[in-house]
Amino acid sequence: MMTNHKVKILLITSRADYGGGPEHVLRLLSGLNHDFDFYVACPFEEPYFDRYQKIISEKNVLQIPHRKFRFKDLNRIRYFILKNNIQIIHSHGKGAGIYSRLLAVLINIKCIHTFHGVHLNQYNAVSKATYKLIERFLSRSTDAFVSVSQSEYESVLKNKFAKKNKLHLIENGVLIPELAVNENIFFTKPLLITSITRFDYAKNSSLIVDLLGRLAKTKSLDKFKFIFIGSGPEEASVKNKLKEKQLTSYVEFTGNLPNPEEILKKSFCYLSTSRWEGLPLGMLEAMANGLPCIATDVPGNRDLVINQVNGFLFNLTEPQTAANYLIKLSDDVNLWRKFSVNARNLIIEKYSLRIMIEKTKNLYEIISRT
Secondary structure (H helix, E strand, C coil), rough: CCCCCCCCCEEECCCCCCHHHHHHHHHHHHHHHHHCCEEEEHHHHHHHHHHHHHHHHHHEEECCCCCCHHHHHHHHHHHHHHHHCCCEEEEEEEHHHHHHHHHHHHHHHHEECCCCCCCCCCHHHHHHHHHHHHHHHHHCCCCCCEHHHHHHHHHHHHHHCCCHHHEECCCCCCCCCCCCCCCHHEEEEEEEEEEECCCCCCCCCCHHHHHHHHHCCCCCCHHHEEEECCCCCCCHHHHHHHHCCCCCCHHHEECCCCHHHHHCCCCEEEEECCCCCCCHHHHHHHCCCCEEEEEEEECCCHCCCCCCCCCEECCCHHHHHHHHHHHHHHHHHHHHHHHHHHHHHHHHHEEEHHHHHHHHHHHHHHHHCC
């Protein structure tokens, strides 16, 4: 496509609340707004609806429902595309991907889809088969796919959601702080263990109750304080379980924070209890600050955490192992120092925001020319 004008791209996300997907869209807008003319279709939600508008103006943002497909909204997006002469659609996440691929057929427009996690284990056999069928059907009208992690890339190919020649690995990226966490943090009491979560089934935050219980049995709990950043549907349940077991004083709930880095800078390590991930931005940011990670051995997490190199991986069903790892790390400053340096170096070498932005820009340019 030869033109003297910027290519017009519509980013679609069915979420604009706190989460990795909406934040990913924001980073694309911030990093590439001078190279392309961007438009966004997303729900009217805090905090990202307003943040998108501030970058690309109110008239360039179209409101759609939260994680809900409606034919009237499909038609509204179609009209928005035609009215603004948009040339590429880039959808983010499963719900947004239904809109984008149907529109690619209806109006013959170039389409890119980013998965942000292939989550099949949450479905029963019938739902899983239906999901696979839909994805394989929609893949026919998709010009390019993006996987945000190596694990996701392999899962997409395994489930035949995309052909290899259309699938691009563009891993999530973050800004690299100038300074890492000071190792003096190791000697503070209590040691802060931080987790960024949505308190939903995927994040599996209730596992913290078992973890604290195991630490209490070994009389190690007073060494630590756990901080949960975020909010979500299972938050009240987690709080109630902690209260029942008289563990409330060991956990702080901050709610959603605009700048979690302030807490990460004071933390001893990062904890993930997730059942699955795409490539978790919270963990990327923690590691960029030099935090060792203790995380469940699941896709997404295992892309970042190299066991006994920059952190520890543990089985979902073994909170005792996670407790043992916390104790081991808190007893060995040399181990903590090794993990901290290795965690930060991995992000610098492979997961910087600059790399993600450059790869996405190259993909847009390739698709615009085909």
